[in-house]
Amino acid sequence: MDRLLALVRHGQSDWNLKNLFTGWENVGLTEKGIAEAHAAGKMLKAAGLTFDVAFTSALTRAQHTLDIILDEMALTSIPIIRDEALNERDYGDLTGLNKDDARAKWGEEQVHIWRRSYDVSPPGGESLKDTVARTLPYYVSEIQPRVLRGERVLVAAHGNSLRSIVMVLERHSRDTIVKREIATGEPIVYRLAADSTVAETLDLTA
Numbered sequence: 001m002d003r004l005l006a007l008v009r010h011g012q013s014d015w016n017l018k019n020l021f022t023g024w025e026n027v028g029l030t031e032k033g034i035a036e037a038h039a040a041g042k043m044l045k046a047a048g049l050t051f052d053v054a055f056t057s058a059l060t061r062a063q064h065t066l067d068i069i070l071d072e073m074a075l076t077s078i079p080i081i082r083d084e085a086l087n088e089r090d091y092g093d094l095t096g097l098n099k100d101d102a103r104a105k106w107g108e109e110q111v112h113i114w115r116r117s118y119d120v121s122p123p124g125g126e127s128l129k130d131t132v133a134r135t136l137p138y139y140v141s142e143i144q145p146r147v148l149r150g151e152r153v154l155v156a157a158h159g160n161s162l163r164s165i166v167m168v169l170e171r172h173s174r175d176t177i178v179k180r181e182i183a184t185g186e187p188i189v190y191r192l193a194a195d196s197t198v199a200e201t202l203d204l205t206a
């Protein structure tokens with residue numbers, strides 16, 4: 001049985017390009033982000049992969065990325081399940097602020113802590129731990145069971161919501177997960193074992 005799970009972060013967004021804290025702000029993809037989504041679809045298809053169901057967040061940048069990938073793979077007829085549990089971490093009061101301006105105002109170290117610590121929340125927002133608390137239960141209850149019974153699943157989501165899933169699959173600690181960056185538009189593909197652990201991480205460049 002093929003227990004296939006692919007994760008992909010949305011392509012570059014308008015606010016990624018402007019270096020703004022984005023979180024739950026529903027911004028669109030840039031031309032580069034659209035091109036990244038097309039490239040991801042081509043790469044997944046060229047690797048001979050296919051999917052039976054797809055999941056994404058309630059935010060346009062992830063939904064649009066998924067639509068482009070599925071179009072490239074001629075999979076526009078598979079079910080798509082959208083849920084805010086897969087949304088990006090909420091950056092609260094920092095949403096819309098320029099990250100360099102934030103560094104100038106509060107210092108490099110404080111901004112790094114807000115962006116990449118495990119359990120320190122940005123003001124009015126979610127820590128990575130808070131994001132894990134909503135994303136991981138959703139993965140375990142809605143996504144993992146499908147993979148374990150042989151449905152090939154594609155998830156298009158966000159850097160910090162995907163970290164919540166990658167943290168478990170790649171067996172990260174709270175210290176190592178904050179160093180795990182997830183690039184825009186680059187698929188991560190796992191074959192799971194029957195016990196839901198990772199049996200293999202596929203190299204799509206092979």
Ligand SMILES: O=C(O)[C@@H](CO)OP(=O)(O)O
Pocket residue numbers: 016020021022023024088089091115159160
């Ligand atoms: O601003 C955001 O929402 C996120 C993802 O773009 O940024 P960061 O990688 O800094 O958490």
